[in-house]
Amino acid sequence: MTNSTQHELTLVLNGTGKTGRRVAERLAGRGVPVRVASRSAETRFDWTDETTWPAALDGVRAVYLAYAPDLAVPGAPKAIAAFCEAAVEAGVRRLVLLSGRGESExxxxxxxxxxxxxxxxxxxxxxxFQNFTESDFAGYVRAGHLALPVxxxxxxxxxADDIADVAVAALTEDGHRGRLYELxxxxxxxxxEAMGEISELTGSEVGYGTLTPDxxxxxLEGAGVPAEEVAFLAYLFTTLFDGRNERPADGVRRALGREPRDFRDFVREAAARGAWTA
Known part of the structure; x- marks a missing residue:
């Protein structure tokens, strides 16, 4: 496919996050000029502070649009609309949006x-997959027990590596315009079952328990999690895990012409590099 944005500056929002970091690394590896932006990056970008947006968008022609913490939180549509308007005014020609399955918001x-x-x-x-290795869930897996209201x-x-591969293809190639990929x-x-596979492949038992929403x-409150995050996580687990997302989709194959990575392969590699070693 044509690499029409190969030499144009690409902005990666939430560029220090799970997918953003991977997208930025892949773009740089292809020789694409990249600007990484987040609240903690050299280029500061804060969704709640629009004065940080112009510098991030200056000279940019493509954007990996990852909203933090999640598009399902209140206020996300208003922020996305304002950012899109600012991006168009700044001359951005391509947007690749990271979205979530089953979220009406x-x-x-x-x-x-x-x-x-x-x-x-x-x-x-x-x-x-990386929620089990690169977030608070990693600690529960390491401790041998995960409990959720699911x-x-x-x-x-x-x-997340498959997500990044698809995003980079969409940012740098012409064959993905106007496409929605469910990954x-x-x-x-x-x-x-996921904890069972981790147990099997690591040799360390990881149990799973079901909690009531209360x-x-x-x-979460007892662990000192902020109230807004508690509300979001409660919504996430009590709303989205009702079976609406249980069917696998073909987005990776459609976008990249290959199969997505299997969870067992991920667990085997994560265990080999000590992802759950205390």
């Missing part, structure tokens, strides 16, 4: 991006 943001006047691609992703509902967990892994697992909220 995220779909509102997708519609905003579709209608903003730039080329667009939507990358709608399942729950990341029962026997399967989720086709997806590799999942090749098979769905319950959280209990027990989950109380546990």
């Amino acid at each position: 995220a779909e509102v943001c997708e519609d905003i991006v579709r209608g903003c006047g730039t080329d667009w691609t939507i990358v709608r992703a399942a729950w990341f 029962g026997d509902v399967p989720e086709p967990f997806v590799d 999942t892994g090749p098979r769905a697992l319950t959280f209990a 027990e989950f909220t109380a546990a």
Whole structure:
């Protein structure tokens, strides 16, 4: 495919996060000029402070649009609409939006991006493999027990590396304009099954328990999690894990012409590098 943005500056928002970091690394590896922006990056970008946006957008022609903390939180559509307007005014010609499967609020943001006047691609992703290695869940896995308000509902967990590969293709190639890719892994697992595979492949037992929503909220509050984050996590686990997302999708194959990475392969590699070693 044509690499029409190969030498144009690309902005990676939330560029120190799970997907943003990977997208930025891949773009740099291809020789694409990259500007990494986040609240902690050299180029500061804060979704709640629009005065940080012009410097981040200066000279940019393509944007990896990853909203933090999540498109499902209140206020996300308003922020996405304001950013899209600012991006168009700054001369941005291509937006690649990271979205979430099954989130009606995220779909509102997708519609905003579709209608903003730039080329667009939507990358709608399942729950990341890396949530078990690069977030607070890693500590629970390491401790040998994870408990969530989710029962026997399967989720086709997806590799953040696959997400990054699709995003980079969409940012640098012409064949992805106007496409929506639903990205999942090749098979769905319950959280209990996922912990079972981690147990099997690491040799260390990791149990899984189901909490009531009230027990989950109380546990988060007891751990000192901020109230807004507690509310979001409670929504996430009590709303999205109702079976709506259990079917694997073909977005990785459609975008890249290959199969997505399997959870077992991810776990095997993570264990080999000591991801859950205390």
